Amino acid sequence: MNLIDTFNLDIRALHAFVTVLDEGSVSRAAVKLGVSQSAVSHTLERLRNALGDPLFVKSGRGIAPTQYALQAGPHIRQILDDMHSLASGPAFVPETTELTFTVAANDYERDLLLPKLMQRLRQQAPGMLLQVIPSGIPTADMLRKDVCDLILSPHAPEATDVMQRGLMADRMVVFYDPSQRQAPESVPDYLEADHIALVFARGEKPALEASLSASGFTRRNVITVSNFSGLPEFLRGTDMLVTAPERMSKHLLRDFSWVPLPFTFKPFTLLMVWHRRNQNDSSHRWLRNQVNAVAATMNGLNE
Template sequence: MNPIDTLNLDFRALSTFLAVLDEGSVSRAAVRLGVTQSAVSHTLERLRQALGDPLFVKSGRGIVPTRYALQAGPHVRQILDDLQSLSAGPPFSPATAEFTFTIAANDYQRDLLLPGLVKTLRREAPGISLQVIPSGIPSAEMLRKDACDLIVSPHAPEATDIMQRGLMADRNVVFYDPDYRKPPENLADFLKSDHISLVFGTGERPSFEISLNARGLTRRNVVTVSNFSGLPEFLRGTDMLATAPQLMSKHLLRDFAWVPLPFELKPFTLLMLWHRRNQNDPAHKWLRNQVNAVAAAMNKLNP
């Protein structure tokens, strides 16, 4: 008998293999799949016997995939994608679809891109509702556990089952109220000024502040807020400075002037993130294309 005949190649067995491959841990794979560790171990043992390869071996306190497992990974992913395509049902029709699509985005990304998406939905897919939740510093688990369908963020979790696409580039600049002060002339002027700073709900500080600290530089933060929406009213009518993405000059910080940062800092890219299981889903693909179209239109306006 062919060894492969002894294996029940069902969706669960293949998903278990990929979960262990992605997580590098039986226990974490069990949490991701919502099953017990013994169930994962039992499925792996069936796979080992059928395929004639250990698949995963101990290394220190963890496990590592064998060469066979690494080579099989892409093929198994394709099989799962094909199985999902077979069960996708009839072709997707935006005009008649009715469901809620959840996007995780912080206030900067939300206000920049999602109003344009809503206009598209109201025009072309009136039965699709949009729910927006905060992303914080996004994790792969948000997508794995269906807390959201899509994430828009400059931060991408390192995980092989999370897909990504770049939407648009931006950079941090210095905003100020031109009725109350002149722009900072140099780095020394920037550092001695009073600042409005951000500490996100997760406790994470913006990348530019981390860069400053790495250079041994400090600034005087007199007000700290938890999101970008708190900047305008504190900035208005004062001589303080606020560092934020340049594209916020198109909406939230449109009433203020800005100048480049007085030190080198790399631009960043806003990313669209989704789980691999939704890669070929017709509705998900259509919505991703609409988000990308909004970003592309903005890129043309902001070359």
């Protein structure tokens, strides 16, 4: 037996051997494999040379496996099963897993989705730990360099190695303290007011700022904060305005009134973003399914 040739065998050759063994016929195996009969015969010849055994011999009008082939069959099937398991990734058991996942999310996405996600994890995967870091305007390198495993953001990096899934829709609205002022009813009302604005920690500005500039609008931002959680206390008891996602009216900004923007600004979709290399990872896929289930419940859909 040529040991080097043995280790040079490919998976297709082993699969062909098992198929011939199962079918008891080169021609039937060729049909099942979707290749020519000569291709199967050529593959068997390679296997004979590598393994040092005829493998199949003529028996009447058909063929019969040698004793070596019969003994090797279970081992080769195990090799194929192991390779299949390797391609699919190791089995993932939520109840016994001990993994830490890092999710990049600003406080809007964090407060909206992650508390309910954590409730699910504690029930279904108590050994899974969640680490949350701010995303700002996320980049593909955050995923490529393993800064995080998953991004929750309306801003998906434009890259061919990054995948995404829409979770829920939202829109920007105007919040105000009704004890201090009336709702802005027009574009001039909005632009003449003092505003509390958001500028992320790395200096990135939300898309609204660029949209205002593109429309030729200028508003007076008297204070900027680096995250949404700074908005309520600055807004409370003042006549200022805050432009923020409508879903914040259910939690962070629930103490305030809101009205739609007095100008056109398209709604946005909150996205779940991950790197392509994790697409088929069983634990990563399970976590993505949990995030999607939380979003589906919030959208009024059944899991």
